Amino acid sequence: MxxxxxxxxxxxxxxxxxxxxxxxxxxxxxxxxxxxxxxxxxxxxxxxxxxxxxxxxxxxxxxxxxxxxxxxxxxxxxDWMNPSGRISFVIDCADQAEVDYFWKKLGEEGGEPGQCGWINHDKYGVTWQITPSGMFEYLGGKDKAGADRAMKAMLSMTKLDLGKIKAAYEGK
Incomplete structure (x- = not known):
């Protein structure tokens, strides 16, 4: 990717x-x-x-x-999304430290954090999604009940946490 x-x-x-x-x-x-x-x-x-x-x-x-x-x-x-928000850039982060770094840097100075890893508008008006690599293995996993739990966990987050998404998938 x-x-x-x-x-x-x-x-x-x-x-x-x-x-x-x-x-x-x-x-x-x-x-x-x-x-x-x-x-x-x-x-x-x-x-x-x-x-x-x-x-x-x-x-x-x-x-x-x-x-x-x-x-x-x-x-x-x-209704909340302006036309420029319909295009966002997904950053595939190697680990949680990268998620934390990009979340902080792109969200500071007026950035607007949103649901599911979105920075709705950074200080320049650009929309980002800060996602941990491997997240879709759980959201679209073969265990449908696990995938549903992972999706429910992800939907409750602003900054994404792959450990919590994985734990939800595994039923922990």
């Missing part, structure tokens, strides 16, 4: 948008890297309840366009 990933919030239609962009880039007459959808995650009970989106509908779509990774989110309509 690249270390900073553009994350784009859609009210709905993230999967359709991802397919459209993949087709556009793959149809280019020039020499380009293959574009593809790389992952997907559906809304489970807790994430659906928190967002108001239907359970079983698409939550996120991972894709590569010409070698660059993106994540698209079906997040629904939100």
């Amino acid at each position: 690249q270390k900073i990933t553009p994350f784009i919030w859609f009210e709905k239609g993230a999967e359709e948008a991802a397919k459209f962009y993949v087709d556009v880039f793959n149809g280019s007459p020039g020499k380009r890297k293959r574009s593809q959808i790389t992952s997907g995650l559906d809304y489970e009970e807790n994430s659906a309840a928190a967002s108001g989106m239907p359970e079983g509908s698409v939550l996120t779509v991972g894709l590569e366009l010409d070698g660059a990774g993106f994540t698209f989110l079906n997040g629904g309509k939100v």
Whole structure:
């Protein structure tokens, strides 16, 4: 995974948008890297309840366009988000110390911390998501009950804590 990933919030239609962009880039007459959808995650009970989106509908779509990774989110309509907030940059942190560092640095001097690891606006108005590497192994894990517990734990956090997400997945 690249270390900073553009994350784009859609009210709905993230999967359709991802397919459209993949087709556009793959149809280019020039020499380009293959574009593809790389992952997907559906809304489970807790994430659906928190967002108001239907359970079983698409939550996120991972894709590569010409070698660059993106994540698209079906997040629904939100009143608090200005148009620039619909695009955020995900920082893939190697460990909790990195999560803590970026959370502090990007959140200081007027930064606005948000739910689920978001810095809604840093001092320059840029929106970030500070995420621990490996988090999606628990949120999308094979143990559906564990994944649901991990999602519930993550939804209750502002700054993300991978240890607590993992513990929730494991039922501890």
